Amino acid sequence: MRLRGNAPCWCGSGRKFKRCHGDQRAMRLRPVRPGRVSPILAVPATVTPPDYVNGSIPVTSTSFQIHTGESLERLRVACRVAAEVLDTVGREVRPGVTTEELDRVAHEAYVTRGAYPSTLSYKGYPKSICTSVNEVICHGIPDDRPLEEGDIVNVDVTAYIKGMHGDTSATFPVGRVDPTLRALIDVTREATLLGIAAVAPGRPLNAIGNAIQPYAFAHGFGVVVDYGGHGIGSVFHASPHVNHTVHEWDTIEFQPGMTFTVEPMITAGSPNHHMWSDGWTVAANDLLPTAQFEHTVIVTDSGAEILTLTGQGDSPAGTLSRVEEGTVSHRP
Ligand code: MF3
Ligand code: CO
Numbered sequence: 001m002r003l004r005g006n007a008p009c010w011c012g013s014g015r016k017f018k019r020c021h022g023d024q025r026a027m028r029l030r031p032v033r034p035g036r037v038s039p040i041l042a043v044p045a046t047v048t049p050p051d052y053v054n055g056s057i058p059v060t061s062t063s064f065q066i067h068t069g070e071s072l073e074r075l076r077v078a079c080r081v082a083a084e085v086l087d088t089v090g091r092e093v094r095p096g097v098t099t100e101e102l103d104r105v106a107h108e109a110y111v112t113r114g115a116y117p118s119t120l121s122y123k124g125y126p127k128s129i130c131t132s133v134n135e136v137i138c139h140g141i142p143d144d145r146p147l148e149e150g151d152i153v154n155v156d157v158t159a160y161i162k163g164m165h166g167d168t169s170a171t172f173p174v175g176r177v178d179p180t181l182r183a184l185i186d187v188t189r190e191a192t193l194l195g196i197a198a199v200a201p202g203r204p205l206n207a208i209g210n211a212i213q214p215y216a217f218a219h220g221f222g223v224v225v226d227y228g229g230h231g232i233g234s235v236f237h238a239s240p241h242v243n244h245t246v247h248e249w250d251t252i253e254f255q256p257g258m259t260f261t262v263e264p265m266i267t268a269g270s271p272n273h274h275m276w277s278d279g280w281t282v283a284a285n286d287l288l289p290t291a292q293f294e295h296t297v298i299v300t301d302s303g304a305e306i307l308t309l310t311g312q313g314d315s316p317a318g319t320l321s322r323v324e325e326g327t328v329s330h331r332p
């Protein structure tokens with residue numbers, strides 16, 4: 001059950017949730033409006049694009065992506081590059097920076113590593129990352145809107161290199177943000193990691209949603225139902241579809257070598273959404289902020305491993321170390 005407004009806040013303040021971390025008046029920001037989208041950036045001819053860039057229809061594979069040996073080594077490279085691009089862009093998030101400038105930083109970071117930005121010209125998508133500000137749930141298109149102090153922005157990076165896609169995202173605070181939104185970000189990161197930690201061979205696919213949804217609900221937040229994670233590897237979006245909410249009938253068993261993303265979208269208010277007229281941007285109907293984190297993971301012999309980590313082994317989307325120590329649980 002989702003924590004009710006009149007229930008005591010989960011933080012232990014003794015105040016009602018709706019007067020504490022569930023204070024929707026504190027969370028509500030000025031609605032995001034579509035900005036101007038700059039022309040498409042060029043990719044050097046030395047960087048190999050995926051098939052769909054040159055006219056063919058993107059493959060959405062209905063079979064699982066299983067990786068071992070040489071193909072896993074290539075996937076590891078794509079995932080490391082994605083993590084490094086995300087880390088690089090995250091350092092540029094500050095008030096006054098436009099999402100288009102973040103896109104330019106990302107674009108440069110991909111191509112200097114020899115990677116193609118998987119989203120660029122994917123089904124007509126015009127940019128190298130997605131930037132989803134405040135009430136935008138996912139697939140926001142970078143534009144000329146400067147980030148404002150108090151905003152939150154998800155940056156979603158997908159790198160294609162050596163025939164593989166690596167996909168990762170994180171939500172960053174812009175300058176100082178309200179404590180309710182810091183909590184939304186922290187709970188979303190921890191929900192993502194708990195979902196990943198629930199993965200092990202022989203367990204059912206719904207172990208992920210069974211871990212994520214109750215954690216989000218206990219903090220009074222909502223979970224988006226209609227967008228999920230996906231198998232990934234040589235194909236950008238493959239099976240399985242990974243639900244982040246409770247789905248009793250998702251009983252397919254994880255098997256070693258399966259690679260997919262975990263990428264829950266957590267909402268301060270209702271998870272109901274609509275699409276902007278650009279055909280991409282998905283936003284919460286109630287215009288309350290939402291957060292998302294994403295990792296590409298592989299099922300190991302005993303659990304799951306996060307592949308989207310930098311060369312230093314870390315990520316703005318977090319690592320499993322805190323889950324393993326049993327210290328995941330949000331404290332203000
Ligand atoms: N990276 C997104 C994901 O997590 C996909 C974005 S597709 C785009 O699956 F076309 F919207 F960019
Ligand atoms: Co994804």
Ligand code: CO
Nearest residue numbers: 156167168294
């Ligand atoms: Co992504």
